Each structure stands twice: as C-alpha cells, then as structure tokens.
Amino acid sequence: MEIKTPKEVLYQVLQTIHSVSDKRNTMPILSHVLLEAKEKELRLAATDLELAMETKIELSVMSQGAAAVPCRKLFEIVREMPDGIVHLKLEPEFSLRISCNDVLIRLKGLDPVEFPVFKKPEKEATSQVKARIVAQMIDRTIYAVATEDMQFNLSGIHVEKVAETGEIRFVATDGNRLSLVDRPLDLFIPEGLSVILPRKGIVELRKLLSAEQDSISWGIMDGQMVVLTSNYSLYIRLVDGIFPSYQEVIPRFGPNRARVNREQFSMALKRASLLSDPRFLGVNLGFSRQGISVASNNPDLGDSAELIPVDYTGEPVSILLNPRYLIDIASCLENETVLLELNDGSSAVIVRDPGDEKFLGVVMPMRV
Template identity: 35%
Template structure:
C-alpha cells in the first residue's frame, strides 16, 4: 500500500475515528485504525466492538492495499506535523511496518493484519430516514444531560429514541432519565420514521454524534434496526450497537395535574441558584425554594460553612409553597431553556415538578424534589 494525502484531510478524519478507540485495550487489534487505500481515497475505520466510525478522504493512491496501525500514535504524529504538509503512507516489504513520511520526518509503525480487524456492520436495517443535522443535535442537546451514569440500571445509560402519535401528528421523540430528572424533546417525524422500533442509543454513541455534527445545515441519514443504528454525516459513517433493554414507561412519571404555576426569568433564576449554591456541600446540593405571592426566595443552609438567600420577583398567584431541589439539576435544566422565561408547574413538596420553556412546547423536563 502506498498513498499520499494532505495532512489537514488526514488529521480531520483521524480526529473523528480515533476517539472511538479506548486508550487501554486487552485486544491489541482494537487499539488500531484500519487504513484501506483504493480508487483515489483512503478509508479509515475504528471500533470498540460496540461503536464503529468510518470516513473516506481523497488521496493519491499509487498502490492499493490495507493495514492497521495504532490509532492514537498515528493521530499524534499527524497532529504534530506542520500545517500544509503532505503525508505519505507506505507499507514495507516485510509486511510488519507502515512508514509515515512528511518532509524530513519519517516514522515506522508496527502493523497488525487487516484480516484481524473486526466488523460490526453486518446485518440489515428495517427503517431509514433523513433529518437536518440541527434537528438531531437539538434532540440530543436537550436530553443528554439526564442520561444515567449508574451502570446497574444499564437501560437508562442512553437516549430513548422513538416515534409517537400526538394530536399534532407523528413525532420523533428523544427521552433520557436518571431517576431523579427526566428530559424529553421532540420534532415532527421525517418520512420513514413512523413505526420505527423504540431504541436506546448508548451514552458514548450520543457523545460521538454530538462531536461529529459540525454543519447544522447538513442532512443526516439514519438507519435503524432492533439491534443497531447507523448515521451517515457526509463522508463519516457511524454504526453502533443499541442498548439491549426495555426503557421504562416514562409517561407515567410526567405529572399531569400540577396546578401551581411559577414563571421566572431564566437568566435571573440561573444566576441566583448558582450564587446561593456556592456554599452548599458537594454531597447535598439542596436549594430550598420558598414561593409566595409574586416572589421567590432561594435559600441554602450548610452547617459547615453557613447560609445564603436570594429573592427574585416572579409570577405566582397560587398558595405558598416550600420545595427543595438539587442545585446542579436546576442549572442543567435552566441551560436548556432557550427563551427568556422558565415555567414551573408544581403540586406539593414531595411530588415531581414539570418545567417547560415559556415559548417552546417541543421540550419538557421533570425534576424530583429533595428534602430540605
């Protein structure tokens, strides 16, 4: 194999694929990136057996072929080469090393045979559709923060993506929850998404999708089956196994009868929560909300360091209420409110609270209270 290409093209592709590769691997081939040169392009592929990313870049191919080399080392080499450089990749006659040349620099990397590289892309897909990258990113951004990191409840370690019938039509909906909070976002379902299986996209895959979306105006091709999802973003193809589990009936968690409505300016609320939580302990980041006629008092009491209060003017006409929340969770949700106003729908100090954007009903958030 012998191929020459621009350093910028190679670095961009390596930055996309090498993130999939775990730093520590007990299986040596999983530390490598597969390089295949043919037909005027170099195709790169990396996998961790659950997630696979491939990308093709233009190259001058003098001799077709394929091999695998350590992904992180190759990425570091190319990253440190000067801007505008050309990079030559050539396999040696001994079949054990790949020579990387650029200007006066020369590196020899140990290879492992292409035949050892695993392929997780076998099997068909039952549903396919396309949607704007901005819409997919929005669904992910507004729900990702609520993904559980508790490995024992593995079925919560991702975003539940599914189609639902609503009075407004068929919606493509994303939901995530960790048992303490829930985030839901939706958009009109694109053609082909109706009837798709409900799938749980793993947390690592969600993070990679976020990083790969660099052009919000592009279209993303989505293919689905019960076991896998494949996304095509221009020259990049991401294939991932799905979480094999049953996502809980989240609709039962969303409160329907919360009749106490609090409206507050998002920026004022977020900065006030951030300020008073400065003295809270890391273990118990509880903020007490005392809500009365037209005003909200936020209070934190930490026996080890002191107390803090701050008062805000709000819209609230229901009976007074004291309720506590985790400060970090409040800030996470506030960061997803895109308009200037957040709407809290409350019931009592022990029941979940529904939080929505004052001018956008495409997303909702549910937060469990804390004892304060």
C-alpha cells in the same frame, strides 16, 4: 499500501474518528484504526464493537492495500507533524512508515484482516432528517442520561414514535430527573423494539451533527442505528434493555405556576450551589408572589440567600431541589423565560419552555 495527503486533511479526520476506538484494550485490534487505500481514496474506520465510524478522503494512492495501527497514537503523531504532505507507507510486519518533510516515524501495527467488518445498510432503509433538529433533541435530553453503569437501561436516550402524533420522541432519565422532546421526524422503528442509544454513541453523533448544515440519513436495522452524514458513517449498537415506563413519573397537573427569567434563575442557582452541603447538594427554593427565594446552607462554610422576581400564581411552596438539575435544563433552552409547575414540596417539578411546547423536563425533590 502507500499514500500521500496534506497533513491538515488527515489530521481533521483522525481528530473526529479517534475517540471511537476502544481504550479499554479488551481486544488489541479495537484500539487500532483501519486504513484502506483503493484507487484514489483512503477509507478510515474505527470501532469498539458498540460503536463504529468510517469515512473516506480523496488523496494520491501510489499503491493499494490496508494497514491497522494504534488510532490515538497515529492521531497524536499526525497532530505534531510539521505542515506539509504526509507520506504513509506500509512496511513489513505491519509497520507503518510516516514521514513529512524531514520527519520520519515508524508505527507498529496489526494484521488488518483482524479488523471487524461493518454491515452496510441498504439506502432504502434510511430516511432524511434535518441535522439541526436532531442536534437540538440531543442537547435537550442528554444531560438526563444516567451515568451509573448498573443502570444500563437508563444509560442512553430512548427513541420512540408517539402514537397520537406520529412524531419522534427522545427521552432520558437517571431516576432523579427526566427530559423529553418531540419533533416531526421520519424514522421507522420496528414494532416491539426498544430503542435506546448509548451515551457514547450520542456524544459522537452530536459531534458529527455540528459540522452538518443540512440533512443526514438515519435508520434502525439489525440492532443498531445507522447515521449517514456528508462525510461519515456512524453505526450505534442499541442498548440491550427495556426503557422503563416513564409516563407515570410525570405529574398530570401543577396548580402552582412560576414564570422566571431563565438566565437570572440559573445564575441564582449557581451562586447558591457554591455553599450547598456536599452531602446532598440541595438548595431550598421558596415560591410565592413576592418572588423565588433561593437559599443554601453549609455548616462548614456558611449560607446564602437571595430573592429573584417571578410571575407566580398559586399557593406558597417550599421545596428542596438539586440545583444542577435545574441549571442543566435552563442551559439547554433558548427562551428568555422558563416555566415551572409545582404541586407541593414533596412532588416532582415540571419545567417547560414557553417557546417549545414539545419539550418537558421533570425534577424530583430531594429528601433529607
């Protein structure tokens, strides 16, 4: 294998694909990137068996062939190369010769035949959707994904079709908060299949969507979600688990309602969290017609209190909440104001976006 390509072209691709490769070193080949030169293009692929990504770039191919070298190390080498044409040539014992101008580096690799084979999806099994809509759905749910390894069935975004509307719903929860959003997208979900996209796959998908101006294709088959963008193919293995019945944690009706400036509310929560007790990170919120009192207390540091304006209807309510949960929701919304619905100080709080009736956030109260 021997190829030549501008440094910037190869660097941009490796920058996107290197984070997919396995860093746990469970199998040596999984930390490698596959380079496969054919005719006038180079195919690059990386995987950790839970997630896989591949792409192709047009370049000058002097001789066809394949190589497998450490993915992150190749990325770092190309990143530090001077501007110019990068020359890659496979040498004996799977070593890759990398040169640019007067720089020459040899990188040891493995036999490329060890690299896992991806099963290609049939084009008929995918449907087209707007990239910006999927990106927005991810932004409005990913912060609620559980980070604890033991909660494997909560460690991703649940994807389902809403029976009443036919819309696609993204749902995420870590047991303390929940976020869901519906959008009219086309996606076939096999009957009886629990679709949970793992966090790492969601993060990589979101990166790809940032570069897409129009549509992508996606589909669910063989236990994975396949996403095809203009330059990349992404294969996300579904989490092997059943997403919990989340509907029962959503309060039916909150008789006490507050409309507050989103930015003002978020900043008040950030200030209060600076002095919240690290043992439980709670902030006291008092809702009344006079405003929302935001207070925190830390025996070792001090305390804080402020009152922010609110349009409030209902009875006075005092509740202890984790400010980070409310800040995360406020950060992903776009409307100038945010709506909160409360029952009492011991029940979950509903958070809504006045400009998006298909979004819903739920935050559970803290108990001391």
